[in-house]
Amino acid sequence: MLTTERKKTILELLARDGRVLAADLAAAFGTSEDTIRRDLRELAAEGLLQRVHGGALPASSAVAPxxxxxxxxxxxxxxxxxxxxxxxxxxxxxxxxxxxxxxxxxxxxxxxxxxxxxxxxxxxxxxxxxxxxxxxxxxxxxxxxxxxxxxxxxxxxxxxxxxxxxxxxxxxxxxxxxxxxxxxxxxxxxxxxxxxxxxxxxxxxxxxxxxxxxxxxxxxxxxxxxxxxxxxxxxxxxxxxxxxxxxxxxx
CATH class of the missing domain: 3.40.50.1360 (Rossmann fold)
Known part of the structure; x- marks a missing residue:
C-alpha cells in the first residue's frame, strides 16, 4: 500500500473509531510500528490528528487564531x-x-x-x-x-x-x-x-x-x-x- 493510501485509511479509521493505536495499525497494514509512527508524525504536522502515547486521537479544529x-x-x-x-x-x-x-x-x-x-x-x-x-x-x-x-x-x-x-x-x-x-x-x-x-x-x-x-x-x-x-x-x-x-x- 502506498504511503498516501495508508494515511488516508488511518484518517478514515480515526474518524470512525475516535482513536487509533500504532500497534493495531502496523498489524493491519503488515508494516512496522516505526513506519506507522512516521505516518502519524507527518499527519500530526499537518494538523490532521493529535499524537498520544501508543497512537493518535482526532485533532481539535478549534485552534485557529x-x-x-x-x-x-x-x-x-x-x-x-x-x-x-x-x-x-x-x-x-x-x-x-x-x-x-x-x-x-x-x-x-x-x-x-x-x-x-x-x-x-x-x-x-x-x-x-x-x-x-x-x-x-x-x-x-x-x-x-x-x-x-x-x-x-x-x-x-x-x-x-x-x-x-x-x-x-x-x-x-x-x-x-x-x-x-x-x-x-x-x-x-x-x-x-x-x-x-x-x-x-x-x-x-x-x-x-x-x-x-x-x-x-x-x-x-x-x-x-x-x-x-x-x-x-x-x-x-x-x-x-x-x-x-x-x-x-x-x-
Missing part, C-alpha cells in the same frame, strides 16, 4: 453562551475564561445582574464595561495573543487570592480518556489554576471540541463538574460523561 474564530457565526456557541449565562446567580463571584464561546456568554448577561467577574481575558473585561452592577477584576500577565488572554506567573499569583463560586472554562479538546486540553502550555497552567480557585468548573464544549485533543493537558475530564454541549451532541459521549459523575447541559 482568535480573530478568525470570532468571525465565524455559530448558533451553537450562542446557545452554549446563553445556557452558561443562565447559571450565574446574583452576588456570585464568577471566573470567565477567554475564547469565542466565553464572548458569547458575556453577551447574554443581563444588565441588571449584580455580580463579580474575574477574568484574564481583556476581551471579556471590555465587554463588561457597560454592565453597571458587575464588578470586573482583571487578571494581568503576559498576553497570549492567539486566545487574547493573560498568562504567566503573575496571573497565577493574582488568582491565588480568589475564591470563586463558578469558573467557565474554554477548551480546545475534551476526550473521555485524554481529558481536557488546549493548544498552549501556559494557557493549560492558567486553566488548571483557575479551576482550583472555584467551587464549580463548567466546561463550554461545542461539537468541534468533543472527542478531540490538543497538545497540552489541562487535566482529567472529571476536573469539570458540568459540561455544556450542543443539543445534538453525541449521546454516547454525554452518557459517558454522566457515568463519570459529570452533569451535562444540552444547549
Amino acid at each position: 482568535f480573530a478568525q474564530r470570532r468571525s465565524i457565526e455559530s448558533s451553537a456557541k450562542r446557545n452554549i453562551g446563553r445556557a452558561a449565562a443562565a447559571m450565574i446567580a446574583p452576588g456570585q463571584i464568577v471566573i470567565i475564561d477567554g475564547g469565542t464561546t466565553s464572548a458569547e456568554l458575556v453577551k447574554h448577561l443581563p444588565l441588571s445582574l449584580a455580580a463579580t467577574v474575574v477574568t484574564h481575558s481583556p476581551t471579556v473585561a471590555v465587554a463588561l464595561v457597560d454592565h453597571p452592577s458587575i464588578d470586573v477584576i482583571m487578571i494581568g500577565g503576559r498576553l497570549y495573543k492567539h486566545s487574547v488572554v493573560n498568562v504567566g506567573a503573575a496571573a497565577i499569583e493574582a488568582m491565588s487570592h480568589i475564591h470563586a463560586d463558578i469558573y467557565f472554562m474554554g477548551v480546545t479538546g475534551l476526550h473521555l480518556t485524554e481529558g481536557l486540553s488546549t493548544g498552549d502550555m501556559e494557557e493549560a497552567y492558567i486553566k488548571r489554576a483557575l479551576s482550583a480557585r472555584a467551587a464549580e468548573t463548567v466546561v463550554l464544549a461545542s461539537m468541534d471540541k468533543l472527542n478531540a485533543a490538543s497538545r497540552y493537558a489541562i487535566g482529567d475530564v472529571t476536573l469539570a463538574n458540568t459540561v455544556i454541549v450542543e443539543a445534538q451532541a453525541d449521546a454516547a459521549i454525554t452518557q459517558a460523561l454522566q457515568a463519570k459523575g459529570i452533569s451535562v447541559v444540552r444547549a
Whole structure:
C-alpha cells in the first residue's frame, strides 16, 4: 500500500473509531510500528490528528487564531453562551475564561445582574464595561495573543487570592480518556489554576471540541463538574460523561 493510501485509511479509521493505536495499525497494514509512527508524525504536522502515547486521537479544529474564530457565526456557541449565562446567580463571584464561546456568554448577561467577574481575558473585561452592577477584576500577565488572554506567573499569583463560586472554562479538546486540553502550555497552567480557585468548573464544549485533543493537558475530564454541549451532541459521549459523575447541559 502506498504511503498516501495508508494515511488516508488511518484518517478514515480515526474518524470512525475516535482513536487509533500504532500497534493495531502496523498489524493491519503488515508494516512496522516505526513506519506507522512516521505516518502519524507527518499527519500530526499537518494538523490532521493529535499524537498520544501508543497512537493518535482526532485533532481539535478549534485552534485557529482568535480573530478568525470570532468571525465565524455559530448558533451553537450562542446557545452554549446563553445556557452558561443562565447559571450565574446574583452576588456570585464568577471566573470567565477567554475564547469565542466565553464572548458569547458575556453577551447574554443581563444588565441588571449584580455580580463579580474575574477574568484574564481583556476581551471579556471590555465587554463588561457597560454592565453597571458587575464588578470586573482583571487578571494581568503576559498576553497570549492567539486566545487574547493573560498568562504567566503573575496571573497565577493574582488568582491565588480568589475564591470563586463558578469558573467557565474554554477548551480546545475534551476526550473521555485524554481529558481536557488546549493548544498552549501556559494557557493549560492558567486553566488548571483557575479551576482550583472555584467551587464549580463548567466546561463550554461545542461539537468541534468533543472527542478531540490538543497538545497540552489541562487535566482529567472529571476536573469539570458540568459540561455544556450542543443539543445534538453525541449521546454516547454525554452518557459517558454522566457515568463519570459529570452533569451535562444540552444547549
